[in-house]
Amino acid sequence: xxxxxxxxxxxxxxxxxxxxxxxxxxxxxxxxxxxxxxxxxxxxxxxxxxxxxxxxxxxxxxxxxxxxxxxxxxxxxxxxxxxxxxxxxxxxxxxxxxxxxxxxxxxxxxxxxxxxxxxxxxxxxxxxxxxxxxxxxxxxxxxxxxxxxxxxxxxxxxxxxxxxxxxxxxxxxxxxxxxxxxxxxxxxxxxxxxxxxxxxxxxxxxxxxxxxxxxxxxxxxxxxxxxxxxxxxxxxxxxxxxxxxxxxxxxxxxxxxxxxxxxxxxxxxxxxxxxxxxxxxxxxxxxxxxxxxxxxxxxxxxxxxxxxxxxxxxxxxxxxxxxxxxxxxxxxxxxxxxxxxxxxxxxxxxxxxxxxxxxxxxxxxxxxxxxxxxxxxxxxxxxxxxxxxxxxxxxxxxxxxxxxxxxxxxxxxxxxxxxxxxxxxxxxxxxxxxxxxxxxxxxxxx
Amino acid sequence: xxxxxxxxxxxxxxxxxxxxxxxxxxxxxxxxxxxxxxxxxxxxxxxxxxxxxxxxxxxxxxxxxxxxxxxxxxxxxxxxxxxxxxxxxxxxxxxxxxxxxxxxxxxxxxxxxxxxxxxxxxxxxxxxxxxxxxxxxxxxxxxxxxxxxxxxxxxxxxxxxxxxxxxxxxxxxxxxxxxxxxxxxxxxxxxxxxxxxxxxxxxxxxxxxxxxxxxxxxxxxxxxxxxxxxxxxxxxxxxxxxxxxxxxxxxxxxxxxxxxxxxxxxxxxxxxxxxxxx
Numbered sequence: 001x002x003x004x005x006x007x008x009x010x011x012x013x014x015x016x017x018x019x020x021x022x023x024x025x026x027x028x029x030x031x032x033x034x035x036x037x038x039x040x041x042x043x044x045x046x047x048x049x050x051x052x053x054x055x056x057x058x059x060x061x062x063x064x065x066x067x068x069x070x071x072x073x074x075x076x077x078x079x080x081x082x083x084x085x086x087x088x089x090x091x092x093x094x095x096x097x098x099x100x101x102x103x104x105x106x107x108x109x110x111x112x113x114x115x116x117x118x119x120x121x122x123x124x125x126x127x128x129x130x131x132x133x134x135x136x137x138x139x140x141x142x143x144x145x146x147x148x149x150x151x152x153x154x155x156x157x158x159x160x161x162x163x164x165x166x167x168x169x170x171x172x173x174x175x176x177x178x179x180x181x182x183x184x185x186x187x188x189x190x191x192x193x194x195x196x197x198x199x200x201x202x203x204x205x206x207x208x209x210x211x212x213x214x215x216x217x218x219x220x221x222x223x224x225x226x227x228x229x230x231x232x233x234x235x236x237x238x239x240x241x242x243x244x245x246x247x248x249x250x251x252x253x254x255x256x257x258x259x260x261x262x263x264x265x266x267x268x269x270x271x272x273x274x275x276x277x278x279x280x281x282x283x284x285x286x287x288x289x290x291x292x293x294x295x296x297x298x299x300x301x302x303x304x305x306x307x308x309x310x311x312x313x314x315x316x317x318x319x320x321x322x323x324x325x326x327x328x329x330x331x332x333x334x335x336x337x338x339x340x341x342x343x344x345x346x347x348x349x350x351x352x353x354x355x356x357x358x359x360x361x362x363x364x365x366x367x368x369x370x371x372x373x374x375x376x377x378x379x380x381x382x383x384x385x386x387x388x389x390x391x392x393x394x395x396x397x398x399x400x401x402x403x404x405x406x407x408x409x410x411x412x413x414x415x416x417x418x419x420x421x422x423x424x425x426x427x428x429x430x431x432x433x434x435x436x437x438x439x440x441x442x443x444x445x446x
Numbered sequence: 447x448x449x450x451x452x453x454x455x456x457x458x459x460x461x462x463x464x465x466x467x468x469x470x471x472x473x474x475x476x477x478x479x480x481x482x483x484x485x486x487x488x489x490x491x492x493x494x495x496x497x498x499x500x501x502x503x504x505x506x507x508x509x510x511x512x513x514x515x516x517x518x519x520x521x522x523x524x525x526x527x528x529x530x531x532x533x534x535x536x537x538x539x540x541x542x543x544x545x546x547x548x549x550x551x552x553x554x555x556x557x558x559x560x561x562x563x564x565x566x567x568x569x570x571x572x573x574x575x576x577x578x579x580x581x582x583x584x585x586x587x588x589x590x591x592x593x594x595x596x597x598x599x600x601x602x603x604x605x606x607x608x609x610x611x612x613x614x615x616x617x618x619x620x621x622x623x624x625x626x627x628x629x630x631x632x633x634x635x636x637x638x639x640x641x642x643x644x645x646x647x648x649x650x651x652x653x654x655x656x657x658x659x660x661x662x663x664x665x666x667x668x669x670x671x672x673x674x675x676x677x678x679x680x681x682x683x684x685x686x687x688x689x690x691x692x693x694x695x696x697x698x699x700x701x702x703x704x705x706x707x708x709x710x711x712x713x714x715x716x717x718x719x720x721x722x723x724x
Contacts, residue, residue, distance in 0.1 A: 035668065035669045037668070039683075039684075040680055040681070040682065040683040041683055041684070041685045041686070042683070042685060042686045045511055045512050048512040048513065048514060049511065049512050049513055052513065064669040064670075065514070065669075066668055066669055066672065066680075067512075067514075067680040068664075068676075068679060068680055069679060069680070069682035069683060069684065070683075070684045072664065072679060076664070076665070079576070079665065080668075083576070083577075083580060085580055085585060087585055087586055087668045087669075088668065088669075200684070201684075254684065255684055255685055256489075256683070256684060256685065256686060256687060256688075259685075259686070259687075260486075260489045260490075260687065263486070264486075264490070273685075275685070279686065
């Protein structure tokens with residue numbers, strides 16, 4: 001090897017070693033820094049933007065964020081919390097995971113810390129959200145934002161077609177309206193409903209339709225009910241409505257696709273999360289001010305909106321619990337909502353968790369179109385009693401058992417295939433019933 | 447007449463090669479175009495090719511939206527890829543020498559053993575590796591990825607290097623031995639220059655595999671040692687538009703591999719065609 005070449009190789013090696021020294025050769029958070037693992041939703045992106053300049057500046061605590069898509073974040077959180085690795089101090093968990101994680105002893109209870117922090121005002125958190133994050137009298141996660149579901153519709157399109165949206169529509173009325181508004185404008189469909197497989201995608205709205213049409217995943221004695229007449233009727237209705245008057249590419253359409261369709265004027269109605277309204281009414285939205293909001297459509301129940309929250313869970317094995325609580329109480333507190341409102345705009349406030357949000361004049365001025373319907377939907381959601389019969393586990397758009405993540409996804413794959421026309425609803429539900437029976441058998445034994 | 451037919455066949459083959467080349471390029475070109483659109487235009491169905499161009503996706507990648515810098519994950523990826531590639535070359539070359547130039551006893555069994563380590567699905571080793579990393583304090587440590595990528599790419603590298611070294615004429619090595627060259631001299635001064643294209647091809651393959659690896663990086667890293675592919679997936683969201691951002695991130699993350707590929711282009715063609723003619 002010539003001296004010149006040896007020098008070049010040596011320089012390359014030194015550069016690499018130099019890179020190593022400034023790259024990741026270490027594990028957990030240091031003193032006065034915490035590691036936070038969270039889902040990549042717009043509200044979390046705002047939080048990332050505001051943390052260093054506000055929280056870190058005032059407390060001296062550095063927050064290291066890891067942001068991942070929903071499915072990835074769920075599996076990483078389960079992996080870290082179940083092993084109690086303490087790689088992450090805080091993570092975003094939903095009201096589905098919180099009771100399961102708490103019962104497994106993976107979370108630190110937050111009630112004592114919240115009680116000792118009057119400024120946090122725990123009682124300001126909406127009762128339904130509070131209950132969904134409480135196990136045996138202890139809160140194990142503090143909400144960052146909450147949502148229910150409602151029906152969104154284009155007021156201008158309805159006016160042009162001389163149609164009226166009932167104050168509390170039924171699904172049959174919605175189906176009739178979807179038929180009448182289908183094609184109201186070039187390329188516009190009657191309704192957008194999720195068809196993308198996933199327990200957090202298609203399964204969520206479908207289960208609320210099943211609930212209100214008298215169906216359930218399991219009866220109180222853990223018998224699977226997917227092939228019951230009510231479940232079949234609801235699924236056939238949902239699949240038929242999407243196929244007849246729903247969006248193009250429905251088997252791949254989830255929240256994001258329907259949001260795009262609504263913004264681009266490709267659908268006259270959309271049944272989905274109340275948190276969508278913030279994006280639809282934001283300053284850059286082409287449909288801002290044109291949308292009306294009514295409660296989730298019903299049939300046999302008085303309400304059918306779901307309940308969901310992304311909340312902060314504190315890992316029991318965390319070595320930075322005090323600093324972690326400071327972060328949680330800041331991010332879930334009233335002050336953070338004021339901060340977002342003043343710096344980023346009131347439509348971007350992570351709402352749906354505190355009663356006081358809906359009494360804040362600036363928020364009400366910005367969210368006048370959807371604030372009241374959202375609050376009503378959140379207040380009326382009842383995870384303990386979402387249908388017409390008693391349930392073996394809580395949950396509106398899900399069944400609160402660890403296996404539901406897998407079961408809900410597998411069944412939704414079958415139903416998505418039915419939406420695509422590859423199989424019939426009966427075939428989809430028969431396959432789903434077989435899967436649900438296995439889950440039910442395990443629980444019946446317990 | 448025959449000459450005309452040959453020319454026509456050449457032209458047709460040339461056209462077919464261009465067509466296949468363009469077909470391979472199309473997804474990347476589409477990704478670049480989408481990365482230059484706004485989120486709303488990128489999400490349009492059917493896609494809008496003539497939409498106005500913007501660099502917003504690239505701004506977002508460099509932290510305009512969240513203030514998060516992409517450099518730490520890029521440096522982590524570079525570290526894991528470069529170090530593991532150097533280790534792979536350092537270990538694979540002597541191993542390949544012992545399997546081709548001076549074959550050890552039962553060298554075919556040894557070669558098959560190397561390959562058999564690739565037969566275990568990577569995901570099957572994930573949980574044991576996670577537990578080992580947790581117990582040894584190597585979770586979220588870049589050195590764990592260096593070790594893993596080295597061991598993952600070593601079998602392929604040994605196989606590749608073996609086929610390259612097998613092409614080196616024995617006469618050259620014998621001549622060097624007659625001139626009194628020892629093993630290190632033979633390896634560095636005789637074998638290395640002849641096998642340089644093979645080394646370049648092996649290095650590039652190893653670098654690409656390490657750079658693109660997602661499964662282990664996602665599970666075994668976190669705040670400190672996260673790599674570029676993990677960072678890239680962080681732009682995907684289930685609540686909002688992300689296509690332009692993800693495409694911009696994918697273009698940026700692909701660049702080092704593309705640069706390495708172009709830089710080693712000549713050597714790569716030579717290397718990959720070595721052993722093609724027996």
